[in-house]
Amino acid sequence: MSFLKLEHIHHTYFTKTSATTALSDISLEVKEGEFISFLGPSGCGKTTLLSIIAGLFQPTEGTILLENQSVNKSKKKIGYMLQQDYLFPWKTIEENILLGLKIFGNEDSAKKEYAYSLLEEMGLKGYEKQYPKQLSGGMRQRVALVRTLVTEPKLLMLDEPFSALDYQTKLRLEDLVSETLKSFGKTAILVTHDIGEAIAMSDRIYLFSARPGQIHKSFKVPKELRELSPFQARNHENYTHLFQEIWKELESLE
Ligand SMILES: Nc1ncnc2c1ncn2[C@@H]1O[C@H](COP(=O)(O)OP(=O)(O)OP(=O)(O)O)[C@@H](O)[C@H]1O
Numbered sequence: 001m002s003f004l005k006l007e008h009i010h011h012t013y014f015t016k017t018s019a020t021t022a023l024s025d026i027s028l029e030v031k032e033g034e035f036i037s038f039l040g041p042s043g044c045g046k047t048t049l050l051s052i053i054a055g056l057f058q059p060t061e062g063t064i065l066l067e068n069q070s071v072n073k074s075k076k077k078i079g080y081m082l083q084q085d086y087l088f089p090w091k092t093i094e095e096n097i098l099l100g101l102k103i104f105g106n107e108d109s110a111k112k113e114y115a116y117s118l119l120e121e122m123g124l125k126g127y128e129k130q131y132p133k134q135l136s137g138g139m140r141q142r143v144a145l146v147r148t149l150v151t152e153p154k155l156l157m158l159d160e161p162f163s164a165l166d167y168q169t170k171l172r173l174e175d176l177v178s179e180t181l182k183s184f185g186k187t188a189i190l191v192t193h194d195i196g197e198a199i200a201m202s203d204r205i206y207l208f209s210a211r212p213g214q215i216h217k218s219f220k221v222p223k224e225l226r227e228l229s230p231f232q233a234r235n236h237e238n239y240t241h242l243f244q245e246i247w248k249e250l251e252s253l254e
């Protein structure tokens, strides 16, 4: 049984004067515990697809099943992390990370303990009473990750979560996120523009073509890279082969 199954997803955005087909005939399957990346040119519908998987809106056609259930019934199982951290500036770090629990009416002491332990794991102990503006971009993204993990989602969606960060912070966070998700056996879908990041973090990569977004090709990341941390994977000789292969495909799309 596949964990996540998308069948023939089409999506068209309608406005009063126009219709934009963002996605056409997307079918794919994800196994539990897999880390998948979506790569593709700007505007090819990656965010649209994540939003549909998250159950934020319905596709114009097609079905999505998470553990054999419609996503509308399983929204609680899904966590979403975005390019911008969307922390509430008027709430402290502590209030921000406990928010998800509050919304789901799940704020018992064991869950709170778990939230604090995650914060510590992310190197943020001592920042509980501070406000987001007192933290750096990388720290805020780590808080956002804690907030996403606290509700214990089974599926994590990461929409370019590292793209606003400086290169060094991005590499460090890639390792931290990868290690954390692996240790919890979480299933994740990452949207990125960075071929290297997709290779370093994923088990499989879907390359989308633009207008309307379709799956152009999928790539399996070789085992010897998957066993390494993202940082180590970037320095492995086989990384370059796959990078060039994907690069060529991306160029052929333009
Ligand atoms: N709410 C909306 N109403 C109308 N059209 C939209 C809406 N959201 C997205 N689109 C259109 O759908 C297409 C896909 O957009 P989407 O944001 O999913 O792309 P993306 O692959 O995430 O792009 P990027 O890499 O730049 O983030 C684009 O042509 C966009 O203009």
Ligand SMILES: [Mg+2]
Binding pocket: 046, 047, 048
């Ligand atoms: Mg997007």
